[in-house]
Amino acid sequence: MESRAAMDGVEESEEFRLLKAYCTRRNRPSFRSGFSTKKSTSSGGACSFFADALGTPLLSDLCSVGAAVGVVRMGVVGVDGLLDRSKGQDASSLSGVADRLAQIADSAPISQADLTAAGVEDQDEIVKKLVELLKTSGDVMDEQIKQNEFLQERLQNFFDYALFEKLTSSLQSLVDLGQAGSEDRIQRKKIAWAFEVTSRLSAIDVVPRRRALSFGERYLRQHHSAWIQQHGGWEKAFDSDDID
Numbered sequence: 001m002e003s004r005a006a007m008d009g010v011e012e013s014e015e016f017r018l019l020k021a022y023c024t025r026r027n028r029p030s031f032r033s034g035f036s037t038k039k040s041t042s043s044g045g046a047c048s049f050f051a052d053a054l055g056t057p058l059l060s061d062l063c064s065v066g067a068a069v070g071v072v073r074m075g076v077v078g079v080d081g082l083l084d085r086s087k088g089q090d091a092s093s094l095s096g097v098a099d100r101l102a103q104i105a106d107s108a109p110i111s112q113a114d115l116t117a118a119g120v121e122d123q124d125e126i127v128k129k130l131v132e133l134l135k136t137s138g139d140v141m142d143e144q145i146k147q148n149e150f151l152q153e154r155l156q157n158f159f160d161y162a163l164f165e166k167l168t169s170s171l172q173s174l175v176d177l178g179q180a181g182s183e184d185r186i187q188r189k190k191i192a193w194a195f196e197v198t199s200r201l202s203a204i205d206v207v208p209r210r211r212a213l214s215f216g217e218r219y220l221r222q223h224h225s226a227w228i229q230q231h232g233g234w235e236k237a238f239d240s241d242d243i244d
Helices: 015-029 043-055 057-077 091-107 125-134 139-146 149-158 160-175 182-203 209-223 223-231
Strands: none
Touching: 015 091, 015 125, 015 182, 015 209, 043 160, 057 125, 057 209, 091 182, 125 139, 125 149, 125 160, 139 149, 160 182, 182 209
C-alpha cells in the first residue's frame, strides 16, 4: 500500500523511509511485505491457466499487460512502501542500514540512572516520567501509559516536536557508551537511539505513528545530518565493515 505522502504526491526523504524500515522491524513480529511470496505452479499463474484452458489469446494478452503493470508498480512503490527506485535506494540497502542501527541500539543499552545523576538538568516531571517509560519497550510501556491518565492526556494533546526533542536528547544522554572509543562510534550509538526512541514512541497507541516518524526525521536532520553527510551518506556511515 502506498504511504500517505506518496499518495499526496509528497516525496519522502531518505531519513523518513529509513525510519519506517527501522520501525517496521522493531514493531512487528516479522516483516510482512504485503505481497504473496508463494510461487505459482506455472509461469503465468492463474491467468495463464485460464487462458490456456479457454484457448483465448486476448485473455492471455490482457494477463501479460496486467503482470507488466504489477511488476512496474512493485518497482516504483516497493515492498511495504519502503522501496523507492526513483530515490536510488533499494529495499535491501534500507533493510541493511535499519538492521545495523538495531544491532547498535541493542549493543548500547540505556543507563538506569535518572537524568539528574546523568548530568541532565532542568527537565520537567513529564519528561522524566516519559524517559523512565521509554527505557522499557513494547506492550509494557504502552500498558503503563494507558494506566496513567495524566500521561495519556499529555501525549494525546501536547505531543509536539519540542517534547520529542527533549525525550530523544535525554535518552541519548543515558546511552551506555561502554569503553567509548572513537567519536564515530559514539555518534553511531546516539543516532541508533534516535531511531529507537522514534520506534518506541510510534508504537504507543495514543501517539500518531506518522507524527512520531516526522519528528524523528526532523530530529535526525537537525542533529545528525552533518555527520552523516561527512561520512558519505547513511549506507557508508553504517557500513558493517567499518563498525566494530
